[in-house]
Amino acid sequence: MELLSFGDTGWGDELFFATLMTIAVSITAMAIGFLFALIFTPLKLSKIKTLNIIGNCYTTIIRGVPELLIIYLLFFGGTGAAMYVASIFGYDGYIELNAFITGALAIGIISGAYSTEVFRGAILSIDKGQFEASKVLGIKKSIQFYKIILPQMLRLSIPNLSNVWQITLKDTSLISVTGLVEIMRQSYIAAGSTRDPLFFYSIAAVLYLILTYLSMNLINKLEIKYSKGY
Amino acid sequence: MISIFPSLLSGAVITLQLLASSMFFGLIIGLIFAILRINKNPIINKFAYAYSYFFRGTPLLVQLYLIYYGLANIEFLRNSFFWVIIKEPYWCAIIAFSLNTGAYTSEILRSAFQTIKKGYIEAAQSLGVTKKITFYRIQLPIAIKQSLPAYGNEIILMLKGTSLASVITIMDLMGEARKVNVLTFKPFEAFITAGIIYLFITFIIHNIIKFLEKKYGFQT
Numbered sequence: 001m002e003l004l005s006f007g008d009t010g011w012g013d014e015l016f017f018a019t020l021m022t023i024a025v026s027i028t029a030m031a032i033g034f035l036f037a038l039i040f041t042p043l044k045l046s047k048i049k050t051l052n053i054i055g056n057c058y059t060t061i062i063r064g065v066p067e068l069l070i071i072y073l074l075f076f077g078g079t080g081a082a083m084y085v086a087s088i089f090g091y092d093g094y095i096e097l098n099a100f101i102t103g104a105l106a107i108g109i110i111s112g113a114y115s116t117e118v119f120r121g122a123i124l125s126i127d128k129g130q131f132e133a134s135k136v137l138g139i140k141k142s143i144q145f146y147k148i149i150l151p152q153m154l155r156l157s158i159p160n161l162s163n164v165w166q167i168t169l170k171d172t173s174l175i176s177v178t179g180l181v182e183i184m185r186q187s188y189i190a191a192g193s194t195r196d197p198l199f200f201y202s203i204a205a206v207l208y209l210i211l212t213y214l215s216m217n218l219i220n221k222l223e224i225k226y227s228k229g230y
Numbered sequence: 231m232i233s234i235f236p237s238l239l240s241g242a243v244i245t246l247q248l249l250a251s252s253m254f255f256g257l258i259i260g261l262i263f264a265i266l267r268i269n270k271n272p273i274i275n276k277f278a279y280a281y282s283y284f285f286r287g288t289p290l291l292v293q294l295y296l297i298y299y300g301l302a303n304i305e306f307l308r309n310s311f312f313w314v315i316i317k318e319p320y321w322c323a324i325i326a327f328s329l330n331t332g333a334y335t336s337e338i339l340r341s342a343f344q345t346i347k348k349g350y351i352e353a354a355q356s357l358g359v360t361k362k363i364t365f366y367r368i369q370l371p372i373a374i375k376q377s378l379p380a381y382g383n384e385i386i387l388m389l390k391g392t393s394l395a396s397v398i399t400i401m402d403l404m405g406e407a408r409k410v411n412v413l414t415f416k417p418f419e420a421f422i423t424a425g426i427i428y429l430f431i432t433f434i435i436h437n438i439i440k441f442l443e444k445k446y447g448f449q450t
Contacts (some may be wrong), residue, residue: 064386064432065425066393068404073425076417166287173289177397184291197299205288205296212287 003194004203011190011200018186019207025104025172025182030165032108037115044120055116062113067171071106075178078102103175111168115157118164122156123149155226162219166212173208183207234410234423241406242427248320248392248402252327253385259328260335264373267340278336285333290391293330298322298398323395331388338380342373375446382439386432393428403427 006012036058043055062070075097082095126149134144176184187204191197266278285293301307301316315321346369354364396405407424411417 061425061429064429066390066404066428068393068396069407069421069425069428072408072411073417073421076411077421080415080417170289173291174394176291184289184295187292188295191295191299196303197295198301198303201292201296201300205284205292208288208292209284 003190003196003199011186011194014186014190015183015203015207018181018183019211021180022169022172022182022207022211025100025107025175025180026165026169028100028104029107029111029172030168032104033111033113033115033164033168036109036112037119040112040116041119041123044116045123059113059116062110063117067107067110067174068177070110071103071174071178074102074106074109075099099175099178099180103172103178103180107168107171107175110171111164114164114167115161118157118160119153121160122153125156126152155230158219158223158226162216162223165215165219169211169215170208234414234420237406237410238403238424238427241401241403241424242431244400245389245392245395245402245404246431248323248327248395248400249385249389251324252331252392253388255324255328256331256335256388259332260339263332263336264339264343267336268343282333282336285330286337290326290330290394291397294323294326294394294398297326319395319398319400323392323398323400327388327391327395330391331384334384334387335381338377338384339373342377342380343369345376346372378439378443378446382436382443385435385439389428389431389435 004010004012004015006016040055040058043051044059046052046055078097079095082097086092086095130148130152131144134148139148172182173184176182176188179185181189183204187200191200194200263278263281266274267282269275269278297316298319301322307313307316316325350368350372351364354368359367392402393404395402396408399405401409403424407420410420414420
């Protein structure tokens with residue numbers, strides 16, 4: 001138990017901050033995913049064929065390729081690309097991309113693909129009559145989207161978004177391979193220096209379980225709150 | 231691009247092996263735990279729930295590390311004959327993947343069992359069919375047919391999951407891609423080629439499941 005004490009002798013404070021890092025990366029990635037989803041959902045639903053294909057390519061490729069591969073591609077490829085761009089401007093040193101930003105971006109791209117599917121499903125399940133009614137009333141398309149479709153879409157997507165959140169939270173453990181000190185990386189370091197991997201990976205598992213448990217409860221409350229009156 | 235293809239393909243073979251064996255063991259584990267989950271005994275029921283909650287609530291990487299690094303820490307396991315198995319990263323990966331996919335499979339099958347219409351079971355009962363035969367001949371086939379689409383997704387998720395084997399030194403498709411990246415400093419070539427191979431495998435699995443669904447799909 002003293003291994004978990006806070007301070008210089010234990011790993012308690014390190015693991016605590018690592019947990020905060022995991023939460024921070026997950027939330028950032030989820031937010032980035034939302035942005036991607038808001039861009040690609042209209043593309044997937046678009047009647048214009050080219051846009052449609054772009055939207056489908058995004059979700060199919062991202063969901064068909066391992067998460068680790070996307071992280072590596074962004075991390076190694078991103079470094080190479082950044083150095084190439086820098087070399088044009090006459091800088092030849094080594095550039096290391098920020099692990100937090102690349103990691104959050106990689107997980108965000110993945111979570112965006114799942115969110116896109118969720119939003120698409122939600123919009124398709126909105127009654128057609130509502131689109132027609134707002135058209136009849138002469139409401140502009142942009143206002144129709146923001147005031148009528150978007151609020152309903154968000155409410156309908158809460159249950160499925162909770163799944164996406166779980167996936168995103170668990171995917172952040174993969175960023176540890178790039179060196180960002182989150183739960184997984186911290187346990188790896190602690191396990192290495194204390195030679196007690198069983199203990200520290202069990203702690204990591206418990207921390208993830210606590211995070212999923214708490215966030216599930218929170219999302220369930222949200223779902224109940226927003227489904228009032230339906 | 232062409233020169234790295236053979237090594238990536240040899241990695242893909244390992245990936246497919248890992249996938250096939252973990253899906254096989256995972257299906258057995260999933261079936262057992264699905265049956266335990268629909269058991270009325272609360273202790274058995276809770277145990278099965280705890281299993282699936284743990285494996286679905288923690289990242290696969292944690293499970294893999296727990297089994298690969300963690301189990302080696304237990305003294306009596308190291309002295310028992312299990313050591314032959316758990317000292318090999320390959321078997322550790324298969325154990326972790328099987329347990330993980332087993333948890334998801336048990337959830338898929340459980341929900342399939344629970345959505346079977348009561349009328350079928352009642353009809354079987356009124357015809358005097360024994361409980362055992364009702365289970366094997368009526369409940370199980372319907373549950374399997376109903377869970378085909380979800381199971382197809384699970385296979386694809388597991389295919390992506392096998393890429394984690396590369397972090398415990400297994401040279402699967404992902405491991406080979408990493409090696410190519412380190413040797414040639416061409417991350418785009420290595421990872422994009424590997425990505426295309428992964429997509430290709432996904433595409434084939436997707437179509438096989440689609441075909442099976444069409445052929446054996448269950449309409450209620």
